[in-house]
Amino acid sequence: MTKPADPTLDCPIGQVECSLLQEIRGLRTEVEQLARLSQTDPLTGLFNFRYLIDALHREMERTRRTGLTTGLIMIDLDHFKYVNDIRGHQVGNRALQWCAARWLEVVRKIDVLCRFGGEEFTVILPATRLAQAVRVAERLREKLEISPLPLNPGELPLTASFGVDVFRANEELSPETFVERTDGFLLAAKNQGRNRVCYEESKVLRPATEVTPDERIAFFATRWPRE
Amino acid sequence: MMDSRGPVKLCITSGKGGVGKTSLTVNLAYALAANQKRVLIVDGDLGLANVDVLLGLSVDRTIRDVLDGGVDPAQAVAQVSAGVGVLPASSGVPELVNLGPEEQDQLGDLLTAIMVPYDYVLLDTAAGIGPSVLWFNTFTEHNLVITGPDPASLTDAYALIKVLHRDYARDRFHVVVNFVMSEQEAVQIYESLAAVTQRFLDLKPVYLGGIPRDTSVMKAARSQRPFVQQSPAQPAARAVFKLAERIIELA
Numbered sequence A: 001m002t003k004p005a006d007p008t009l010d011c012p013i014g015q016v017e018c019s020l021l022q023e024i025r026g027l028r029t030e031v032e033q034l035a036r037l038s039q040t041d042p043l044t045g046l047f048n049f050r051y052l053i054d055a056l057h058r059e060m061e062r063t064r065r066t067g068l069t070t071g072l073i074m075i076d077l078d079h080f081k082y083v084n085d086i087r088g089h090q091v092g093n094r095a096l097q098w099c100a101a102r103w104l105e106v107v108r109k110i111d112v113l114c115r116f117g118g119e120e121f122t123v124i125l126p127a128t129r130l131a132q133a134v135r136v137a138e139r140l141r142e143k144l145e146i147s148p149l150p151l152n153p154g155e156l157p158l159t160a161s162f163g164v165d166v167f168r169a170n171e172e173l174s175p176e177t178f179v180e181r182t183d184g185f186l187l188a189a190k191n192q193g194r195n196r197v198c199y200e201e202s203k204v205l206r207p208a209t210e211v212t213p214d215e216r217i218a219f220f221a222t223r224w225p226r227e
Numbered sequence B: 001m002m003d004s005r006g007p008v009k010l011c012i013t014s015g016k017g018g019v020g021k022t023s024l025t026v027n028l029a030y031a032l033a034a035n036q037k038r039v040l041i042v043d044g045d046l047g048l049a050n051v052d053v054l055l056g057l058s059v060d061r062t063i064r065d066v067l068d069g070g071v072d073p074a075q076a077v078a079q080v081s082a083g084v085g086v087l088p089a090s091s092g093v094p095e096l097v098n099l100g101p102e103e104q105d106q107l108g109d110l111l112t113a114i115m116v117p118y119d120y121v122l123l124d125t126a127a128g129i130g131p132s133v134l135w136f137n138t139f140t141e142h143n144l145v146i147t148g149p150d151p152a153s154l155t156d157a158y159a160l161i162k163v164l165h166r167d168y169a170r171d172r173f174h175v176v177v178n179f180v181m182s183e184q185e186a187v188q189i190y191e192s193l194a195a196v197t198q199r200f201l202d203l204k205p206v207y208l209g210g211i212p213r214d215t216s217v218m219k220a221a222r223s224q225r226p227f228v229q230q231s232p233a234q235p236a237a238r239a240v241f242k243l244a245e246r247i248i249e250l251a
């Protein structure tokens, strides 16, 4: 969107201390900061929903051009309403920050972690296959499961549910509907008891392997060398 | 001459477990290598007695590293002797096979790239007719079905041939009968199987040979060496050398 302020910017008339230039530099930095602000969630420091949709547009376009699938993980903290209601909003907010920080430790460099809103998070996985995306989700799930939020005194165990999906080059899909479709797997994870990762299981080949009675009879009609 | 067509790929499969797939795969590889062939073993089984155990291998690079991390595919192969390379199961092959069609294609591409320098590729599979077993069987142009002389393993071998033929249009089956007392017994067992496939599937598998029950097999397994190397003059080894010759004639 915005280019970083160019420190090598030179004064056109060769003045060493050019006030105009200084002002331009300052403005650029400000624009940059504003852009970053408009893209981040102030509580967690993660990217926000607006950035998510922008980034998804970009990655899905990349998928259309390269054929490499874009992965998406939708995350929802389990029983977060309970945390907010019983422990209070401050603990709730700390829990959100805690999750963000723990997950940032385990996502890959190329992954984009966003706070979708409320207690929902999203990860975009550029150029990633479903199996890899599922492994990333599983890593996030485990990380949170073993990292309870430290309280004074005690600690608060946290878990989350995960839905995972990929966008393929041959699909007609908007970022919004991609998010919705992935949300469906998140819903399945919730319904299946939470603290789990759901995705579309590969179409497992399940052939009818039975040997029919006729075939069986044919076998047993043969003379067995050892009988 | 073979280079222009790429390696000959054989999937060793059985339906029933414990009929000798893994020991045949490993020893056949060494027998082919003894004939100056370069052989790649792909271990498609996560069972207990798999190829790396039989050969006392330790595994560091995996297929997964290759797919995820851009590791050079050749690094996942362990060179166990001059002519024999092994792509071990601990490298996550079976797990990868249980994936969607797209990922299977990727695995196929990867295997195809890895196997370029070889003359023969032998794929050892797990027992049963699971998705990974079927995938490996459709990946190779030849299917080597191994059975014992008992009705249970023969019926399972038939069930496997049936599915592969009916659902995947496979028709190049080669039959090996293990644990026999004599070549004659092996032929008899083969014929009873072929009679049923001809009648119900209109399909005639090719008889490849028999392997006698032989105590040198177990002894070699215990010392983690192929029996064709440890006791090349014993009946089992001689039978496998003969199988290797037949397979070379196939191509």
Ligand SMILES: Nc1ncnc2c1ncn2[C@@H]1O[C@H](COP(=O)(O)OP(=O)(O)OP(=O)(O)O)[C@@H](O)[C@H]1O
Pocket (backbone or CB within 6 Å): B014, B016, B017, B018, B019, B020, B021, B022, B023, B024, B045, B047, B048, B049, B125, B126, B127, B178, B179, B211, B212, B213, B214, B215, B217, B218, B221, B236
């Ligand atoms: N010809 C033979 N004579 C004696 N023992 C044999 C012979 N062939 C195989 N065995 C022994 O039978 C056992 C099963 O063999 P192997 O592990 O090769 O079977 P498998 O089909 O690969 O089994 P699984 O289905 O568990 O993978 C092993 O202990 C092996 O040493």
Ligand SMILES: [Mg+2]
Pocket (backbone or CB within 6 Å): B021, B022, B023, B045, B047, B049, B050, B124, B125, B126
């Ligand atoms: Mg085996």
